[in-house]
Amino acid sequence: MAESDDLRDDSSFPLGAVSKGFRGRIVEVGRLADADATDPDAFSEELERRLLEIGFVEGAVVEILHEGFWGRDPIAIRVDDMSVALRRREANAVWVRADASSSVSR
Amino acid sequence: MSSWPSDAFRFALVGNPNCGKTALFNTLTGKRQKVANYPGVTVESKRGRLTTPSGRKMVAVDLPGTYSLRGRSPDEAVTRRAITGEMADEPMPDLIVCVVDATNLRLSLRLALELKATGVPVMIALNMIDIAKARGITIDVEGLARELDLDVIPTIAVEKSGTEALVTAIDHVAQSAHPRSTPHWHEQSAEEVRAAHQFVNELVNRHVQTPVHSDRWTRRIDNVLLHPVWGILVLLLVLFFIFQAVFSWSQPAMDAIKYGFDSLGDTVKTTLPEGMLSSLLADGIIAGVGSVIVFLPQILVLFFFIILLEDFGYMARAAFLMDRIIGGVGLHGRSFIPLLSSFACAIPGIMATRVIDNRRQRLATIMVAPLMTCSARIPVYTLIIGAFVPETNIFGIINLQGLVMFGLYAVGIVSAFLVAWVFRVFVWNGKSEPFIMELPSYKRPSLQSVAMNVLQRAFVFLRRAGTTILSMMVLIWFLASVPGAPEGATDPAINYSFAGMIGHFLQPVLAPIGFNWQIAVALIPGMAAREVAVGALATVYALGSDEGALSTVISAHWSLATALSLLAWYVFAPQCASTLSVVKRETNSWTWPVAMFVYLIGLAYAAAFLVHGVTEAFAS
Numbered sequence: 001m002a003e004s005d006d007l008r009d010d011s012s013f014p015l016g017a018v019s020k021g022f023r024g025r026i027v028e029v030g031r032l033a034d035a036d037a038t039d040p041d042a043f044s045e046e047l048e049r050r051l052l053e054i055g056f057v058e059g060a061v062v063e064i065l066h067e068g069f070w071g072r073d074p075i076a077i078r079v080d081d082m083s084v085a086l087r088r089r090e091a092n093a094v095w096v097r098a099d100a101s102s103s104v105s106r
Numbered sequence: 107m108s109s110w111p112s113d114a115f116r117f118a119l120v121g122n123p124n125c126g127k128t129a130l131f132n133t134l135t136g137k138r139q140k141v142a143n144y145p146g147v148t149v150e151s152k153r154g155r156l157t158t159p160s161g162r163k164m165v166a167v168d169l170p171g172t173y174s175l176r177g178r179s180p181d182e183a184v185t186r187r188a189i190t191g192e193m194a195d196e197p198m199p200d201l202i203v204c205v206v207d208a209t210n211l212r213l214s215l216r217l218a219l220e221l222k223a224t225g226v227p228v229m230i231a232l233n234m235i236d237i238a239k240a241r242g243i244t245i246d247v248e249g250l251a252r253e254l255d256l257d258v259i260p261t262i263a264v265e266k267s268g269t270e271a272l273v274t275a276i277d278h279v280a281q282s283a284h285p286r287s288t289p290h291w292h293e294q295s296a297e298e299v300r301a302a303h304q305f306v307n308e309l310v311n312r313h314v315q316t317p318v319h320s321d322r323w324t325r326r327i328d329n330v331l332l333h334p335v336w337g338i339l340v341l342l343l344v345l346f347f348i349f350q351a352v353f354s355w356s357q358p359a360m361d362a363i364k365y366g367f368d369s370l371g372d373t374v375k376t377t378l379p380e381g382m383l384s385s386l387l388a389d390g391i392i393a394g395v396g397s398v399i400v401f402l403p404q405i406l407v408l409f410f411f412i413i414l415l416e417d418f419g420y421m422a423r424a425a426f427l428m429d430r431i432i433g434g435v436g437l438h439g440r441s442f443i444p445l446l447s448s449f450a451c452a453i454p455g456i457m458a459t460r461v462i463d464n465r466r467q468r469l470a471t472i473m474v475a476p477l478m479t480c481s482a483r484i485p486v487y488t489l490i491i492g493a494f495v496p497e498t499n500i501f502g503i504i505n506l507q508g509l510v511m512f513g514l515y516a517v518g519i520v521s522a523f524l525v526a527w528v529f530r531v532f533v534w535n536g537k538s539e540p541f542i543m544e545l546p547s548y549k550r551p552s553l554q555s556v557a558m559n560v561l562q563r564a565f566v567f568l569r570r571a572g573t574t575i576l577s578m579m580v581l582i583w584f585l586a587s588v589p590g591a592p593e594g595a596t597d598p599a600i601n602y603s604f605a606g607m608i609g610h611f612l613q614p615v616l617a618p619i620g621f622n623w624q625i626a627v628a629l630i631p632g633m634a635a636r637e638v639a640v641g642a643l644a645t646v647y648a649l650g651s652d653e654g655a656l657s658t659v660i661s662a663h664w665s666l667a668t669a670l671s672l673l674a675w676y677v678f679a680p681q682c683a684s685t686l687s688v689v690k691r692e693t694n695s696w697t698w699p700v701a702m703f704v705y706l707i708g709l710a711y712a713a714a715f716l717v718h719g720v721t722e723a724f725a726s
Binding site: 045047048053068071 | 173174176209210211212213216294295296299300303304307316324325328332333334335337338422425426427429430431433439540541542543544545546547
């Protein structure tokens with residue numbers, strides 16, 4: 001996971017903020033988006049571990065496949081070999097960066 | 107299971123949800139299964155027996171699907187506690203068969219590592235190897251086995267021949283079974299989970315080749331089924347079709363069952379001398395159990411579709427599409443299907459909540475399921491609407507009777523949402539659970555496995571009808587028939603019975619909501635099933651079973667306020683002993699059925715009181 005060493009630069013953003021068609025890589029799991037920092041439900045180590053356990057791990061390739069009809073929420077995400085549905089609020093704990101190499105193949 | 111030696115070799119199937127674990131369990135054990143609830147949790151345990159080709163008798167345990175052994179609630183901890191032998195009535199397994207989805211290795215292998223770390227012997231069943239091959243995934247099985255230091259056996263769960271190698275391997279382990287060490291487990295930190303992922307990633311990179319687009323079909327199907335517009339249209343079509351099927355396909359069978367129970371009751375009445383025994387058999391047991399069994403065809407059809415769509419992979423999509431709407435009140439996207447099923451009957455609805463892995467959301471779904479207008483309410487609604495609501499059209503197109511019926515359905519749905527919301531805010535202090543759900547790739551369902559699961563559900567339902575429901579029916583019959591009418595009595599016999607006494611006793615309490623003593627008495631046998639109240643009313647008014655006459659009588663005897671009040675009562679009232687007994691079984695505690703009864707009675711009384719008062723104010 002060499003990529004995850006130089007995290008937290010300006011080009012990463014929470015997965016909950018991206019739109020359908022986005023492709024990228026996870027750079028960090030468990031950091032809270034500033035907007036949710038005051039929301040006690042939004043983040044916990046519990047959520048971090050649950051996200052990790054279902055495959056949201058640093059370095060994984062993600063792609064937003066679908067968005068819900070109402071408020072474009074929840075979102076369906078391709079994570080490596082599987083698809084997972086998440087609400088955007090939970091997705092905000094996953095930080096991603098657009099991936100140049102995977103964008104080319106789109 | 108009594109015929110199996112208690113020291114028989116036991117193996118537990120453990121794996122991610124959607125890994126084909128239950129299909130494998132069904133193929134391995136066939137019909138020799140036993141389903142029971144673990145004490146203290148809402149999760150069921152499935153045990154099955156099998157005999158290996160060498161003649162060894164074994165017990166297989168199907169444990170709940172999970173992504174990790176860490177469980178936050180007692181329900182989620184079942185898998186871990188069963189493995190480590192902490193579960194009462196569940197001896198520690200001699201072997202864990204970790205069922206691994208060959209098309210989605212990473213998560214499964216991480217679980218396999220966690221299992222291996224417990225010290226219990228582990229073997230890997232590399233399941234759905236056929237699908238992986240078809241998708242062009244190549245797996246170096248020996249390489250994986252070597253690096254994991256575990257036996258890895260490719261399996262195809264849906265085919266008997268696809269499990270032979272696994273049975274042989276398990277038999278081999280059983281042969282050389284040696285004294286086991288005490289299992290140990292510690293909760294993994296986030297960093298440990300990351301490290302395990304990294305190890306598995308490297309392993310997969312070395313031994314598995316996956317084409318870039320390995321699962322084109324799932325992507326293509328999802329482009330339609332998860333589409334914001336088309337997806338919802340398809341969902342509505344699917345629901346429409348299921349409802350059509352539930353109500354029309356099952357009708358002939360329901361008629362046949364009703365006819366069967368009716369004629370059985372008549373036969374008993376004509377053959378046995380008139381008296382208590384004949385009445386107990388005919389009016390109590392046969393009629394009572396018949397009024398519940400009559401829903402079996404609907405339940406079977408409903409479960410057939412639910413299980414078929416679940417195995418195909420569609421249920422997770424339906425949950426995705428509906429999550430935003432029902433998630434707002436604290437339910438789970440997966441609550442949608444159980445609630446929908448409850449429009450046919452709350453019993454299969456409550457049984458279908460097993461797909462919700464979160465305990466709180468599952469309980470909230472169970473608690474609001476009876477608010478969905480089940481088909482047993484339809485005869486009651488039809489009777490009252492037919493007698494009191496004029497058959498006029500509003501604006502020339504909307505039928506007033508139809509509108510009232512629609513309104514009753516709508517009130518049920520809206521109240522379910524409100525109750526779920528109140529539940530979330532006051533019972534669970536506003537905590538909302540995260541929605542994290544795998545969208546499994548689509549799979550061709552195995553009809554054999556679907557049929558087996560449907561039959562299992564039917565069996566559970568019948569066992570309920572045969573035990574708890576039967577005793578309820580006998581009790582209700584007893585109340586409605588004992589003591590009998592005195593000599594020369596002019597009123598129907600039920601008036602002199604305990605039900606009559608209870609009805610008369612309750613009448614002052616029910617007077618503020620406009621119920622006369624006839625209604626109060628009819629509500630007691632109506633506890634058997636809602637539609638029984640119609641027949642009971644006819645009995646109280648001494649009319650026999652002519653429902654046309656009943657309509658005339660009640661329209662002459664009741665005020666409009668009373669009629670509407672009874673409608674409001676039936677939207678909420680827990681007039682169904684079977685539902686309460688199923689809640690008892692599914693939640694494995696008396697707390698929830700009692701809480702359900704109390705809150706529904708409260709709502710029913712309040713709604714009826716309000717409707718009665720408002721109608722009287724306007725009508726006068």
